[in-house]
Structure formats: structure tokens, C-alpha cells
Amino acid sequence: MDEYNDLPQAEETPQPPAPAEDEAQEEQEQPRRPGAGFYEWLQLFLGCVVAAVVLFNCVARLTRVDGDSMDNTLQHGEILLIWSLGYSPQQGDVVVLNKTPVILPGWTEPRAIVKRVIATGGQTVDIDYGSGAVYVDGQRLDEPYIKEEMYLPYSATMQQTHWVVPEGSVFVMGDNRNGSTDSRDDRLGTIDADYILGKAVFALWPMERFGSL
Numbered sequence: 001m002d003e004y005n006d007l008p009q010a011e012e013t014p015q016p017p018a019p020a021e022d023e024a025q026e027e028q029e030q031p032r033r034p035g036a037g038f039y040e041w042l043q044l045f046l047g048c049v050v051a052a053v054v055l056f057n058c059v060a061r062l063t064r065v066d067g068d069s070m071d072n073t074l075q076h077g078e079i080l081l082i083w084s085l086g087y088s089p090q091q092g093d094v095v096v097l098n099k100t101p102v103i104l105p106g107w108t109e110p111r112a113i114v115k116r117v118i119a120t121g122g123q124t125v126d127i128d129y130g131s132g133a134v135y136v137d138g139q140r141l142d143e144p145y146i147k148e149e150m151y152l153p154y155s156a157t158m159q160q161t162h163w164v165v166p167e168g169s170v171f172v173m174g175d176n177r178n179g180s181t182d183s184r185d186d187r188l189g190t191i192d193a194d195y196i197l198g199k200a201v202f203a204l205w206p207m208e209r210f211g212s213l
Contacts, residue, residue, distance in 0.1 A: 069174030079205040084198035094200040115172035150177035157186045
């Protein structure tokens with residue numbers, strides 16, 4: 001008697017047809033068009049230019065120290081990185097200011113100046129030239145950064161010794177007190193904080209001065 005196998009037989013899964021040779025060739029990388037590399041380079045270059053413009057106008061900028069009013073903290077010709085984004089002036093900061101309405105002696109046009117913030121809005125400043133001391137709100141400042149002892153200036157515009165700093169303004173002085181025209185001078189006075197371009201955070205040049213401030 002013949003045996004009968006009633007188990008289901010496995011069906012073979014159909015295999016997809018192999019891609020045609022011409023389709024495989026189409027999947028390969030298409031040759032680059034002439035000039036494509038130049039346009040990609042141009043796009044990258046323009047992107048870098050735009051990023052640099054935004055960086056050095058809204059976030060940070062570079063400035064060059066002009067003069068010796070900040071000796072020995074800063075030196076003439078030194079190149080600084082200035083931080084601008086979200087900056088709010090604090091006592092003791094070294095800042096760059098653009099006092100546009102003022103043309104001081106020896107200047108042919110308004111220019112940016114580098115000074116140290118001594119006091120901010122609402123504070124009082126008193127100077128005792130006899131002892132060379134500066135007081136803010138009655139407290140004598142510890143100023144190891146100044147170049148030398150401060151003496152009474154000869155200029156008639158720098159004889160005042162007491163100031164009340166208006167809100168939204170700053171009182172600034174150079175670290176080289178005997179060689180600085182600053183807020184002690186009636187022609188400059190306290191400076192509206194809107195004129196502050198930013199805080200000096202890093203010295204870039206010369207290399208021997210390279211480092212944070």
C-alpha cells in the first residue's frame with residue numbers, strides 16, 4: 001500500500017529580480033558640474049563674512065589702545081578683544097567708551113577711549129588728593145592696578161573732588177591717574193552707559209601681552 005504524506009509543502013519565497021545594469025549605473029554618483037566647487041566655496045566664504053560681521057558688531061569687537069592713560073595695565077598700541085553682548089558695567093571693569101559729543105585737546109575728531117569703571121549710577125565718588133585715595137560711597141578703594149600715587153591735577157577743569165553718578169551713567173578713570181583725562185575732567189564728566197562699547201576681556205597683541213585681563 002502506498003504511503004500518503006498529507007503534511008503541507010513549504011512554498012519557495014520569490015526573489016526580487018536583480019536590478020538591471022543600467023539602473024545600477026544610475027544609482028552611482030553623478031559627475032559634478034563644472035564650477036560647482038567654486039560656488040560652494042563662494043557660499044562658504046560669504047557665510048563666514050556674514051558671521052564675522054554679526055560677531056564683531058553685536059557680540060565682540062577689536063580695539064587698539066591709544067595713549068598711556070591705562071599704564072601699566074594696558075600699553076599704547078595694544079590690541080584688545082571687547083565683549084559687547086549683554087554687557088552691563090560693573091565697578092572695576094576695564095571698558096571701551098565712545099564719547100561722541102566730546103573732542104578733547106589734541107583730538108581732531110571724537111574717538112573711543114579705554115578706562116576703568118570706578119562707580120556706577122547712584123554711587124558717590126570722592127577723591128582725597130592729599131592721600132591719593134578714591135572713595136566710593138564712603139569706602140576707600142583698594143587699587144593695586146594704578147601706576148603710581150595720584151596727585152592733584154594742574155588743569156583747571158580737573159579740580160572737583162566730589163561727584164554723584166547719575167542713574168544710567170558711569171564714572172571712569174585711567175590707571176595712570178597722573179596722565180589720564182577721565183571723568184574727573186569737567187569736559188568729559190560721568191558718561192552715559194549707552195556710550196560703552198563693551199568690556200575689555202582679552203589682550204591679543206603684542207604676543208608678550210597675550211592673555212585675559
